[in-house]
Amino acid sequence: MNVVDHDPPIHQEGKKVRVSLKFPIGHYRVPTYIRGKEVRIEKNLGRYINPEEEAFGKNAGSKLWYYLVSIPQKQLWKDYNGADEDLLEIEVFEPWLESI
Amino acid sequence: MSNNHDHSHEEHAEITHDEKPGYYEILEISIREILIEKQLIKAEEIRKQIEVLDSRSPVLGSKLVAKAWLDDAFRERLLADGNSAAEEMGITIYDDTAFTVLEDTETLHHMIVCTLCSCYPRAVLGLPPDWYKSKEYRIRAVHEPRAVLKEFGTVIPNSVQIQINDSTANQRYMVLPLRPKGSENFTIDQLEAIVTRDAMIGVALISL
Numbered sequence: 001m002n003v004v005d006h007d008p009p010i011h012q013e014g015k016k017v018r019v020s021l022k023f024p025i026g027h028y029r030v031p032t033y034i035r036g037k038e039v040r041i042e043k044n045l046g047r048y049i050n051p052e053e054e055a056f057g058k059n060a061g062s063k064l065w066y067y068l069v070s071i072p073q074k075q076l077w078k079d080y081n082g083a084d085e086d087l088l089e090i091e092v093f094e095p096w097l098e099s100i
Numbered sequence: 101m102s103n104n105h106d107h108s109h110e111e112h113a114e115i116t117h118d119e120k121p122g123y124y125e126i127l128e129i130s131i132r133e134i135l136i137e138k139q140l141i142k143a144e145e146i147r148k149q150i151e152v153l154d155s156r157s158p159v160l161g162s163k164l165v166a167k168a169w170l171d172d173a174f175r176e177r178l179l180a181d182g183n184s185a186a187e188e189m190g191i192t193i194y195d196d197t198a199f200t201v202l203e204d205t206e207t208l209h210h211m212i213v214c215t216l217c218s219c220y221p222r223a224v225l226g227l228p229p230d231w232y233k234s235k236e237y238r239i240r241a242v243h244e245p246r247a248v249l250k251e252f253g254t255v256i257p258n259s260v261q262i263q264i265n266d267s268t269a270n271q272r273y274m275v276l277p278l279r280p281k282g283s284e285n286f287t288i289d290q291l292e293a294i295v296t297r298d299a300m301i302g303v304a305l306i307s308l
Contacts, residue, residue, distance in 0.1 A: 029268045031215045045198065048270045082246045085261040091271050
């Protein structure tokens, strides 16, 4: 049987994307330090319940694609004191990741 | 009981709750009482869940680490799918999170943080230490990890890459630290005994 996925992930592993630079009011799981930054998709972690909507009882358990992304520390912090290779990894839900 | 009862009972401070509850404490109590009143959850379920939380400690994480050091096939399974490998060892990941193990190597050191709150692999490490939840650690771990590590007495040379994992929602990380030199002939019990909580958070190395 052919299974058609009506909600495939937008982003592929290895791709560069930008974390949205937005400041909505509410419950968000994206720290401000990563907003607006260019990051690399490391891994598609699957679909998870979106805590942002869930916190307000809005989505009745709907799931969103969820990715592990990375950024070199030296790109994240202008004054970073450490090795060039030092890296940060963080998970972000799909609505916060924009194609470049 | 001895007649020579000379110690004072006043040396143990009585446990009292005479401070007024704060805003969030009142909010939590109110929501809990409403949920119980509406029969959505039972008081017994809350008590049981607290009991589960309190039964967890770094001893469980140590078991996973020692087993992974000795058994390559288990290590592969643990790195590929932390939840099922932990469950294989009888450790349930009770909170529907993705338990993810990060393997240190000679050239890569991991460190975990939750900058937004206090996400922590409670199922395998128990409750987080207070410093892990402090604003100072949460801010500085991502901004100046090497300086933070130094304050913990952990000096990582610049030839070793540092990777910070900030858990923001469903991921719960644990570090699989390097097995120290000199432990080659250790039994699994001896290995479990040298693994520390701080090494599994990534702020310390294991030495003999």
